[in-house]
Amino acid sequence: MNKIEVVHHMESIKCPLCDSDKSITRYTIPDSLLGIPGLFVLVECAECGLLYQNPRPTRESIGYYYPPEYNIYISPPWSNPNLLQKILHLYGIKKRWNFVLRHAPKRIGKRRILDIGCATGVFLAAGDDSWQKIGVELSPQAAEQARYLFGLHVYTGMLEQAPLVGQKFDVITLWDVLEHLHDPLASLAYIRELLSPDGVCIIRVPNLSSWEAQFCGRYWGGLEQPRHLFIPDDRTIEQMLSRAGFSIIESASLGGTYHVFMQSWKFWLRQHQYTGWKFKIALRLLDNIIVRAILFPITWLVDRKFNKGSITTIAVKSL
Numbered sequence: 001m002n003k004i005e006v007v008h009h010m011e012s013i014k015c016p017l018c019d020s021d022k023s024i025t026r027y028t029i030p031d032s033l034l035g036i037p038g039l040f041v042l043v044e045c046a047e048c049g050l051l052y053q054n055p056r057p058t059r060e061s062i063g064y065y066y067p068p069e070y071n072i073y074i075s076p077p078w079s080n081p082n083l084l085q086k087i088l089h090l091y092g093i094k095k096r097w098n099f100v101l102r103h104a105p106k107r108i109g110k111r112r113i114l115d116i117g118c119a120t121g122v123f124l125a126a127g128d129d130s131w132q133k134i135g136v137e138l139s140p141q142a143a144e145q146a147r148y149l150f151g152l153h154v155y156t157g158m159l160e161q162a163p164l165v166g167q168k169f170d171v172i173t174l175w176d177v178l179e180h181l182h183d184p185l186a187s188l189a190y191i192r193e194l195l196s197p198d199g200v201c202i203i204r205v206p207n208l209s210s211w212e213a214q215f216c217g218r219y220w221g222g223l224e225q226p227r228h229l230f231i232p233d234d235r236t237i238e239q240m241l242s243r244a245g246f247s248i249i250e251s252a253s254l255g256g257t258y259h260v261f262m263q264s265w266k267f268w269l270r271q272h273q274y275t276g277w278k279f280k281i282a283l284r285l286l287d288n289i290i291v292r293a294i295l296f297p298i299t300w301l302v303d304r305k306f307n308k309g310s311i312t313t314i315a316v317k318s319l
């Protein structure tokens, strides 16, 4: 088999949540983020309602859709030349830590946190020294950055490959990671084993039941194909966690409407064949501080009034 056939290899699957093979086609869309060639099909499970990609790249071929430039979306905030984006990124990380501190179990000694898909380690590094911080990251370049920039302890590879068996963590976080996993139920079951009895698992995923998802349809920023292998809503994420032995103690939304809106605008432009300078100019039309200031009252209201583009759930072991 030559290389081209390997990289494009796709597999047909049953619903990753309920194992049903009955589904209806919802979207056939391109890679709107990176523009890697191909069309990808999202189907809705006729039994449980989960939206998932079918067929999808296999575990072996998925790497083709994560080229090195994917890392630019997870670069440290201070290397971002756009001041506004830099501030918002730092503010977002602060909000995430406040959330962790509010829900983490209390301990006398050091608490242990595991960040799965820790990227360049920006989130972990923002935690204080009262934490023992461990990361797992698939991208060798990102993992190396996390070690080099922050001296973090990061394992490169899949979660299951990291030598963590028998260890326990007080907090396990997955920020925008679960929807990238081939077998979310198996990964969640494994995460459950790594959690201390009173530990919490904090998971952020795109929210298909959000106002933005309904409004933007096939252009919604949450449909980051072919890397989002499924896209949950507030009902299916609860079912998924419950099947894996978790119960949700709180759901919140930490992502901003403006960010999702910008991502969706980008996706619209790409799907309408905007490239090169046309793409850049059209993007700048909306992505600047003046437009943001004008839109602020609207996005502020939407943030408070409607379901936002992502859900962050805090889950504990149900038994």
Ligand SMILES: [Zn+2]
Residues within 6 Å of the ligand: 015, 016, 017, 018, 019, 020, 045, 046, 047, 048, 049, 050
């Ligand atoms: Zn299903």
